[in-house]
Amino acid sequence: MIKVILTIWMFFLGASIGSFLNVVIYRLPKGESIITPPSHCPKCNHRLVLWDLIPVFSYVFLRGRCRYCGERISIRYLLVETFLGLCFSILFLNFDFTFFTLKSLIFISFLLPIFFIDLEHMLIPDILSIPGALSGIILSLFEGRLIESLKGGIVVGIILLLIYFLALIFYKQEGMGQGDIKLGFLLGSFLGIKMGILALFLGFILGGLVSIVLVILKTKRLKEYIPFGPFLIISGIFSYFWGEELIRFYFTLF
Template sequence: MIFVIIYVFALGLTLGSFYNVVGLRVPANQSIITPPSHCPSCGRRLTILDLVPVFSYLFLRGRCRTCHSKISPIYPTSEAVNGFLFVFSFLHATSIAEMLCGWLLVSLLMIVLVSDLDYMLIPDKLLLFFLPLFAVFRIVYPTDPWWDAPAGLVAGFALLALIALISRGGMGGGDVKLFAIMGLLVGIKTIILGFFLSAFFGAIIGMIGMLFGMIKRRQPIPFVPFIALGMLTSYFFGDQLIAFYLDLIF
């Protein structure tokens, strides 16, 4: 078992490192294959040794081997988080379908997260890649009942479109599409709870940020970190949360 976990963790780290490349390059309209990864300051090509996720960053203390310019800690952090989330999905799942579903959700969120943190946008191209992937996944592994997946898509779209209308642009079109395709993957209950948890985490952390002067009023902040937090909480702990909440009021 421990070897399987190590293997899954390594898979998560390696994919996480690839997701960084995708999240960084796709919004800038660059190819994800060429040129090979290089230092953004001096252009030095990264060797196999530099590409070992997380460990190379720790070993080089976060600096380029040649020009010693700093490398953003976003990348090793998202690699490590992806590794842990892959292991968690694996341990949490009771079937292959559930494990794959967790990995797909984590993958989409990690790529969109890197893109949002670097550019404050969710590129359509990324979403258009995941939409058919999720659709095929739900044909091969249908939800129970089968209409839960299309209902999730409609609910994710409708809920966010409504908020976008009310807030007059406070919520972007990227968020609407993101919730629609996540809804297709996770179904109606998880997407609705995920939305409310995202808003809840956003409000709490935003208030703490303003209280300590770290965020100014009206300052645009990336929202995907809260979406990721809310969706993963809903996906992994939704049933417990709902049971706990019902216990509280009845």
């Protein structure tokens, strides 16, 4: 019974943090403070009260519209809150209140806003990637993996840095943003070298496949820029949880 209550509680804790991350996703790229002013509707400026701000429920209850002016609210709010709520409760169900649960939740909570900000604005704020990388390094101290964490961050960062310079030399344009390099450092600091390189590899495969599909569907042209961060983040989270299994599975094929 206690486990059920705690699982529900973890869902709301995650959803509430997701609610805060939504503010970060909305305000950070505009250079606005994430603390003041209090939450308000961007269209009618009406200040939101407690009832408008209950994670997941307010959105569903108000059917994704502002209570005061009827303006549509981005589905992203619901997605981020639900996703993080599920991450919190599923991790708790599988791993209880362990160091691994805490580390995983910190990892995901840094990556989630970077995912949406890069997707929409093609930008990865240093204020997220640098504290994220530092968290990875500090958390590794508690596991006695400091060197592994530093190596992971540096190796993944340097590979992306090399690709960045090669693209500048051969294509005379930035193949990826400088933010991707710092994001690579963040991922490596949590994943270590082996999983970090796997994440990079999977990120390029995924990014390539999606780019091909977008070009075929004519949503994007060949020269258009597609942010690389979201692919790195998906493959990073995948490698973090299932990378070892994927590698083991791969070797059973031969």
